[in-house]
Amino acid sequence: MRILLIEDDTILGAAVRDQINADGHSVDWVTRLDAAADHVNSAAYDLLLLDLMLPDGRGIGFLRDLRKKGDVTPVIILTALDQISDRIEGLNAGADDYMVKPFDLSELSARLGAVARRYSGNPNPLVEIGELRIDLAARSITRSGRSVTLTAREWALFETFVQRPGLILSKAQLEERLYSFGAEVESNTIEVHVSRLRKKLGHTIIDTVRGVGYRLGTAA
Amino acid sequence: MRILLIEDDTILGAAVRDQINADGHSVDWVTRLDAAADHVNSAAYDLLLLDLMLPDGRGIGFLRDLRKKGDVTPVIILTALDQISDRIEGLNAGADDYMVKPFDLSELSARLGAVARRYSGNPNPLVEIGELRIDLAARSITRSGRSVTLTAREWALFETFVQRPGLILSKAQLEERLYSFGAEVESNTIEVHVSRLRKKLGHTIIDTVRGVGYRLGTAA
DNA sequence: CGAAAGCTGACAGCCACCTGAAGAGAAAGA
């Protein structure tokens, strides 16, 4: 596994680097966000270890930008902030996990192993559903050869279904995925977006499971 | 997702149960390890939430035994012990994640979502009963290859039988399972739903034990 | 045979869901 470590504490950073090397992974180590951005753009990493407090800014923003660009590389946050709000903020920003300093190096190994297992099966970037062709990486969809454009929310919703074929997702789950934990939605937003997706992608693309939730269309 | 909650604190347990329900999952809740073992043996769960300190022993041993038997059901540990050593012991014993009490319920939701995502790629276990094929996770049933759709109540009822093959369930038990406390039913609702299930799934799917209750069909 | 228990078709009320529309807000461009 190829790992990018973003950490400005030299003592902790060195310890983490050595531990990861001992586990048989390769590590690039940077201490600033601008250097991290360069590395992410020029190399493909399997995992980012991201400290939240860095000399040139907060890691949360970096993570948000990363996700905004469509990068889905797993990220584990390293933070000294033992506040629930920070953990949630991190998870919302797109982190896959977090570790609160000080942490034990053997625990870090366990987490790396979990992430490696989680992502060992690479998803096929090209998905075909009925008359639809979906390129998850490029965020593009064609319907019977004709290109279809989705808005941000629509894509987030649709992607959620595509990544979990067969599973029924409740509105609560979908809201959790689409919105921050703090920002509760008090209306039928999910219904509206489902309605729009059906209009754009065909009415059979998403099935309603009354009283339970929604599911990717089985007719396709 | 079907979740088994093993937690002896009634206040926390109830809160967790309600949160999970709100997320669209179904929960069985036990307060002792021996009861947990019974449940694990008699039903297929997608996730275990395991408290470490229980009246009849430590959860770590329970988890070790589970893994020893080859059970790979994901386990999230709930613990009041904010010690790194305990976390590591848990991860080493085969836990997939842990949460330290007190934790935020929205964080629990996030973790459940992560587990659901992690295991969504795996094919769901199929239960076969006669000409029926049942995918408990996807809530789908095929009868002789033909897809059958159940309503929410019908599914809840049928699921109850499938999870307890061989057991005779009284109408009172079934009502308790299908309806929240407070919402009393004063009619033959269970009979009606059993009737509807038989119509959809075949008349031998559920046997009547006169004067006692119902049982999953043995003919199959 | 009679009584108790169980079965099922019918139905009405309710509620989950759908969708068009409107206003607020953000992004893009001048």
Place this chain on the structure above:
DNA sequence: TCTTTCTCTTCAGGTGGCTGTCAGCTTTCG
């Protein structure tokens, strides 16, 4: 900065499917 355009949330009205209730019928058993 102002304007324009696009997007998202909220709301309200309409619709249909689900579900509890009941009545009448069938089955079981003493």
